[in-house]
Amino acid sequence: MNAQHHSNKYLDSQRANNHLAALNSEFLLIHIIDDEESVRNSCDFLISSLGLSTQVWPSALMFLQQVDIYHPAVVVSDLMMPEMSGQALQAHLNQHDSPIALIALTGKGEIADAVNMLKQGAADYLEKPINSHRIQEALARAQALTHKRAQLYGIKKLYAQLTDKEKQVANELLKGNLNKNIADHLDISVRTVEVHRSQVMKKMQSQHVSELIQKLVLLEA
Incomplete structure (x- = not known):
């Protein structure tokens, strides 16, 4: 058995440990992704006012380049964006078995696309302008879903050993x-x-x- 194989097994074990440990935290980091600065800022203000930690991103690609998608978190993402759409982001998270739950932000006429995202595994969708009561419901649902996925992901990694x-x-x-x-x-x-x-x-x-x-x-x- 070569050193690379040992290294991969060690990383899998550490990643599983990190995921299971993250479940001890009730509140997860909320990533906000939107190409419009005004939407990012308003969404950031609204979610931060709920006492939750946030991080904003101007694009899904930048988010993927800088964030460990295997670490439990919640994403609030615009549905229609240049370079990479919210749908493409959801597909990427699914493909890589990420525990991250996604909430889609939709404009008028995008409900059908949002419903398709729900079928693909998104936690919820919110119509713009965002209602403060609805976003609390959506975040609660997304956090619960992320915790469930993270627990399962961690167990899968342990079992694979x-x-x-x-x-x-x-x-x-x-x-x-x-x-x-x-x-x-x-x-x-x-x-x-x-x-x-x-x-x-x-x-x-x-x-x-x-x-x-x-x-x-x-x-x-």
Whole structure:
């Protein structure tokens, strides 16, 4: 196994740790993307007045160039922008399995496009001018969605570190089987099951079997 492979596994583990740790934070950074400065500023003022941290961007491309899209956050993005539209941004986030939830800002006549974005995974859409009550609802929904995605993403990264045999043992544990039954099913010794089980618990960052089961259930959902 080469050094690059070890490095990639380490980075995956660290990234999973970062994502799971980020869930301890109730409020996430809100990224505001719009090519019109006036819209950016008004949206920034409105969201900041709710006590939330914000960062503004004049384009989706600049946002992607400077932000780690695997870190839990919320994006409030204009739907129609030059270079890269809100729809293209949503597609990019989907393609890279990002936990970030996106709220689309729409103008008149763009509702159909906004609805399509909802079908593609966007958290919500807001019509301009933005209503303060609606944006609070949308942000709450987006934050909840981001937390859910980040938790799942972190668990996926942890699970990916398991060997094939460890995954088999984990699957047996999910079925509620005891070590002796697992040994019989996999045609290995009980001692070998214990070793694999210990590694599964360690790699999945689970203190108890019940915690491990909860994570495995999320993967199957």
